[in-house]
Amino acid sequence: MTTLMDLYDERVAEGRIQRDPAQEEALPEFERIREALANEPPAKRTGLFRKPKAPEPPKGLYLWGGVGRGKSMLMDLFVESLNVPVRRVHFHAFMQEMQAELHRLRGEGVEDPVKPMAKAVSDAVKVLAFDEMQITDIADAMLVGRLFEQLFQAGTVVVTTSNRVPNDLYKDGLNRQLFLPFIALIKDKLVVRELASERDHRQDRLKGAKVYFTPIDNTARAEINRVWQELTHGVEEPLVLHVKGRKLELPRYHNGVARASFYDLCGQMLGPGDYLAIADALRLLVLENIPRLGRNNFNEAKRFVILIDALYEARVKLIVSAMDEPESLYIEGSGAFEFERTASRLREMQDASWGHPPA
Known part of the structure; x- marks a missing residue:
């Protein structure tokens, strides 16, 4: 046995x-x-x-x-x-x-x-x-x-x-x-x-590792796949959250770690309550394919700002692939000025020490 x-x-x-x-x-x-x-x-x-x-x-x-x-x-x-x-x-x-x-x-x-x-x-x-x-x-x-x-x-x-x-x-x-x-x-x-281990094995796996990948190309995709494999060992399932009577599904999830695309989370009609529920349920989010933001996707950009705020306040670890560096993601349109705070938070969240502190 x-x-x-x-x-x-x-x-x-x-x-x-x-x-x-x-x-x-x-x-x-x-x-x-x-x-x-x-x-x-x-x-x-x-x-x-x-x-x-x-x-x-x-x-x-x-x-x-x-x-x-x-x-x-x-x-x-x-x-x-x-x-x-x-x-x-x-x-x-x-x-x-x-x-x-x-x-x-x-x-x-x-x-x-x-x-x-x-x-x-x-x-x-x-x-x-x-x-x-x-x-x-x-x-x-x-x-x-x-x-x-x-x-x-x-x-x-x-x-x-x-x-x-x-x-x-x-x-x-x-x-x-x-x-x-x-x-x-x-x-x-x-x-x-x-479980009184002195080691944080999750941080050990990411210590010194890159967590912001740009531009979105084959190299970035391969690195995201590698990190995801290390975090989940290939075991994943959807996570369904119930928010005010509605179902919100994160397509790929394992043990507090989720993987989703920008469209999954910002291209849908989601609001602050949804993003708070996501931040509450996760310790780490892999967010892929963040496009350049501006007039053509203004609503998606607004949702992205709310999402990052929710993740930031909950100290959720973030790994992303994006079309450009944070400061260059949103350079034109009425929301560009407000996005400066989001860009700053994206920079801060790249720090190796970022993440939810031990309870």
């Missing part, structure tokens, strides 16, 4: 990851869950007409630590090793999905929609594997407690990463006292473990 340590050693031997003692110390917690699920006994029948009683599921895992310490990579290995139905999803995207389903069921007159929502999830998967659990929205804060209580009762195993210790979830949030039972639930149902 292939263990998680076996998979980890294989990745090291292949040169895909670098050995890290802190990561190795966290592996037994994942292996504990994998082994328990692989050897789970069948449900016991307690009576002739009673539904078989499911065995007690293993405790889940709450793995927290700074950005780039390898939490998502360990989650990759864990999900790959499982032989039970599992869903791997960014926590923000999952909660957006749950809010949309809550709204739909209430519209249909369902009195207590949380129960059928939880049942649909637990019927579909045995394990929920979340990337980057964080709570910033009061609507999510009010929903997670009841939702996860139902999921745990159904035997769903939750494994999640986070940049924050549980006690700091929804810190200083509105009506936080109503959220505190969820923190207690997390501590009861999940083993809380810190």
Whole structure:
């Protein structure tokens, strides 16, 4: 039987990851869950007409630590090793999905929609594997407690990463006292473990690397593809965000890293709320094919400015390919003067130290 340590050693031997003692110390917690699920006994029948009683599921895992310490990579290995139905999803995207389903069921007159929502999830998967659990929205804060209580009762195993210790979830949030039972639930149902690596592996991969490619040519495309491969190891899927009842899809996504074209994000009718949702969901964005801006694409240029502002404020790492240097992207038209701030931010975001600081 292939263990998680076996998979980890294989990745090291292949040169895909670098050995890290802190990561190795966290592996037994994942292996504990994998082994328990692989050897789970069948449900016991307690009576002739009673539904078989499911065995007690293993405790889940709450793995927290700074950005780039390898939490998502360990989650990759864990999900790959499982032989039970599992869903791997960014926590923000999952909660957006749950809010949309809550709204739909209430519209249909369902009195207590949380129960059928939880049942649909637990019927579909045995394990929920979340990337980057964080709570910033009061609507999510009010929903997670009841939702996860139902999921745990159904035997769903939750494994999640986070940049924050549980006690700091929804810190200083509105009506936080109503959220505190969820923190207690997390501590009861999940083993809380810190991944205390001294290394930021994500920054190591980009340290000293070029992140702004111009002009847009075969060399730039090849470099963007190389960086993307290093960041994702070829594993990607769409990320669907739910913003005010609408679906916003980023076509290529993996573990907090997304890749999209200028047209994907600025050629569509998107607004500040969309860009804030994108910035909240990502740690790094690869944005390709930024054209020269001006009178002919004024609306797209305005959206681009809003996008960069949102990414900048959230300290999202940015890798781009563009037709020209930042100062020469927008040299004519009524928005050229205002674009000077955006050009300055694009320059600042090229610095090797730029990016979301560890929590």
